[in-house]
Amino acid sequence: MAPCAGDSVPMETLLAMLRKHNKCGDDKIGADEVTGLVKALDGDDGYWTDARLKSLLEGFGLDKGRLNLASFARVLYDGPQAALYEVVREDLVRLMDSPDWEDGSYAPLLIRLAWHSSGTYNKSDGTGGSNGATMRYSLEAGDPENVLLDKARELLETVKVKHSWISYADLWILAAYVAIEHTCGPRIAFNGGRADAPESKAVAPGRLPGAEKGLADGMEVDEEGRMKGWEKLAAHIRDVFGRMGISDKEIVALLCGGHVYGRCHPAGSGYAGAWVENPTFFSNEYPADMIGDKWIPVMHDTKMPDGGEVPEEVRPAPGKRQYIDLSKYMPEEEEEAEVRAAPDASEHPAGRYRCVSQWVNCREQPDVTSDIQGRFVQNQELSLLAVKIFGTAIRGLTERGGWVSIVGSGGKTLFERLGDLESKMLKGRYRARTSAGASTSSEPKLGAAGVGKVLAGQEFTVAEIAFGEDPDSGAVFGKLEDSWVLLYSREQGLLCELIVEGYNEKPRKAIKGQTGHQMMLVSDMVLLWDAGFKEHLQTYADDDALLKKDFGDAFKKLTELGCPWSKEFPGAAGGSPVAPMTGCPFVG
Numbered sequence: 364m365a366p367c368a369g370d371s372v373p374m375e376t377l378l379a380m381l382r383k384h385n386k387c388g389d390d391k392i393g394a395d396e397v398t399g400l401v402k403a404l405d406g407d408d409g410y411w412t413d414a415r416l417k418s419l420l421e422g423f424g425l426d427k428g429r430l431n432l433a434s435f436a437r438v439l440y441d442g443p444q445a446a447l448y449e450v451v452r453e454d455l456v457r458l459m460d461s462p463d464w465e466d467g468s469y470a471p472l473l474i475r476l477a478w479h480s481s482g483t484y485n486k487s488d489g490t491g492g493s494n495g496a497t498m499r500y501s502l503e504a505g506d507p508e509n510v511l512l513d514k515a516r517e518l519l520e521t522v523k524v525k526h527s528w529i530s531y532a533d534l535w536i537l538a539a540y541v542a543i544e545h546t547c548g549p550r551i552a553f554n555g556g557r558a559d560a561p562e563s564k565a566v567a568p569g570r571l572p573g574a575e576k577g578l579a580d581g582m583e584v585d586e587e588g589r590m591k592g593w594e595k596l597a598a599h600i601r602d603v604f605g606r607m608g609i610s611d612k613e614i615v616a617l618l619c620g621g622h623v624y625g626r627c628h629p630a631g632s633g634y635a636g637a638w639v640e641n642p643t644f645f646s647n648e649y650p651a652d653m654i655g656d657k658w659i660p661v662m663h664d665t666k667m668p669d670g671g672e673v674p675e676e677v678r679p680a681p682g683k684r685q686y687i688d689l690s691k692y693m694p695e696e697e698e699e700a701e702v703r704a705a706p707d708a709s710e711h712p713a714g715r716y717r718c719v720s721q722w723v724n725c726r727e728q729p730d731v732t733s734d735i736q737g738r739f740v741q742n743q744e745l746s747l748l749a750v751k752i753f754g755t756a757i758r759g760l761t762e763r764g765g766w767v768s769i770v771g772s773g774g775k776t777l778f779e780r781l782g783d784l785e786s787k788m789l790k791g792r793y794r795a796r797t798s799a800g801a802s803t804s805s806e807p808k809l810g811a812a813g814v815g816k817v818l819a820g821q822e823f824t825v826a827e828i829a830f831g832e833d834p835d836s837g838a839v840f841g842k843l844e845d846s847w848v849l850l851y852s853r854e855q856g857l858l859c860e861l862i863v864e865g866y867n868e869k870p871r872k873a874i875k876g877q878t879g880h881q882m883m884l885v886s887d888m889v890l891l892w893d894a895g896f897k898e899h900l901q902t903y904a905d906d907d908a909l910l911k912k913d914f915g916d917a918f919k920k921l922t923e924l925g926c927p928w929s930k931e932f933p934g935a936a937g938g939s940p941v942a943p944m945t946g947c948p949f950v951g
């Protein structure tokens with residue numbers, strides 16, 4: 364049997380075999396041996412330059428001339444070229460979240476960079492597209508549609524400097540794939556091999572779609588609230604995407620998956636606001652809200668139904684028109700329509716819960732107007748340490764910080780109870796979250812003699828959990844080496860938060876300025892108004908898993924248009940992408 368036949372031999376088996384042959388027992392292999400093997404694979408094209416080898420070896424933690432066997436197994440398993448891109452992926456993941464940038468994430472900006480570098484493609488002559496990275500040149504960078512993307516290009520410079528062998532064209536697309544995956548979108552298999560083109564290939568402005576192109580002047584709408592001239596805007600969208608060879612269904616998937624991210628900037632495009640409540644997380648909130656909510660057109664100086672101005676967060680610059688979500692603008696209206704008796708929380712005590720909705724936002728406070736911190740998705744399980752009735756809703760405090768609705772204000776159940784709190788779900792690494800830290804005592808009892816404290820922000824491991832003697836206190840204690848720390852009590856609230864991988868390894872930052880107002884560009888609204896688009900919009904509103912798959916496929920197609928391996932590559936029948944490879948390249 365071949366020792367590593369791709370899918371058929373698990374990574375762990377391969378690693379165990381390598382370990383058996385590791386004579387010096389240090390769990391490492393010499394970098395020279397790896398280099399020799401990788402170079403032996405090289406065809407005549409001399410792919411494995413010193414710069415690529417350096418990235419591969421250093422990326423996998425080369426230590427005193429030797430490489431971890433686990434990393435080497437990964438190289439064997441995925442193929443060295445795919446492993447090389449994996450190294451760049453890891454560096455990209457590291458720059459993705461930043462408290463310095465809007466909503467704490469560069470993901471939206473990087474996704475837009477990849478879309479705009481690809482969206483110039485013209486299938487009839489093979490010009491434009493992601494192969495070339497021609498937005499580096501002023502002609503294309505100066506397209507008004509590309510405003511603010513200089514920041515995305517600048518951000519990626521550090522990665523380019525570290526991995527000088529990768530083309531800008533590949534880097535921009537890989538960064539978007541990483542951004543999408545990192546924010547719970549689909550994982551898109553990356554094919555490398557795009558080349559950077561000279562300035563003569565830069566595309567003049569005019570190929571990217573405009574959000575109001577074709578609309579009549581003014582604010583006149585028909586009886587269904589559609590702005591005059593919308594049919595021409597629909598035709599413009601079909602023309603632009605049709606020029607690339609992209610179908611109606613793919614257009615809808617791309618917009619649903621693209622505009623779930625980020626926001627518009629009055630100082631950039633002139634439009635304002637985010638399309639969804641949580642703009643740094645993949646979901647089908649865009650089609651669901653587009654269909655489910657009520658939208659009204661606004662300009663900069665539109666008077667709202669209450670006589671006031673358009674809320675700043677979604678107020679476009681003078682001369683621009685967009686839609687805003689009326690149901691979010693007037694939450695009282697919604698509440699009134701759904702007046703219910705106050706719920707009874709006795710069926711929802713603290714305990715283990717499972718999310719039964721497609722997604723549920725996690726907020727800083729039990730109040731639904733407080734800032735969003737994160738989001739949970741269907742089937743995710745958590746421990747809720749406390750439960751509160753809030754208006755007509757029941758809300759629970761999560762062990763990792765933040766509140767979720769167990770039952771929403773309209774009566775919908777969002778979390779189902781699985782059972783009582785369990786020690787095994789609560790053990791783990793914690794962080795003290797209040798400025799006063801958390802006190803420690805010799806026994807897991809409220810009022811027991813204090814022996815010290817953990818400081819604000821300090822992280823520590825809890826190996827054992829104890830619940831307070833008085834169930835009404837709700838107290839939960841965690842065992843440190845020789846004392847107990849109070850993690851939660853009804854009186855003091857959540858003092859320490861459980862650190863959960865992929866959620867709050869870094870303390871979570873609430874999404875800035877998101878007060879619940881949402882927007883749609885007129886070009887987004889067209890998906891609702893045009894019967895051909897709406898059919899797909901409805902499908903994606905009902906099926907988030909299908910959207911995830913179709914968005915991944917459509918984004919891959921978009922970003923590979925005109926690439927050397929695609930069938931439309933000018934003057935060629937299409938070649939092979941550089942990566943990924945699977946299976947063992949060295950054997951059989």
Ligand code: HEM
Nearest residue numbers: 471472475478572573574617621624625626627628631632
């Ligand atoms: C009819 C087609 C489209 C139009 C008219 C359009 C228009 C716009 C506009 C005006 C903005 C705001 C830019 C700013 O002010 O910073 C924007 C942002 C954005 N667009 Fe699109 N777009 C379209 C399609 C797409 C597609 C297909 C994707 C990706 C698949 C996408 C991804 C994004 C992202 C992620 C942002 C947010 C960027 C940020 O937060 O910095 N868009 N779009």
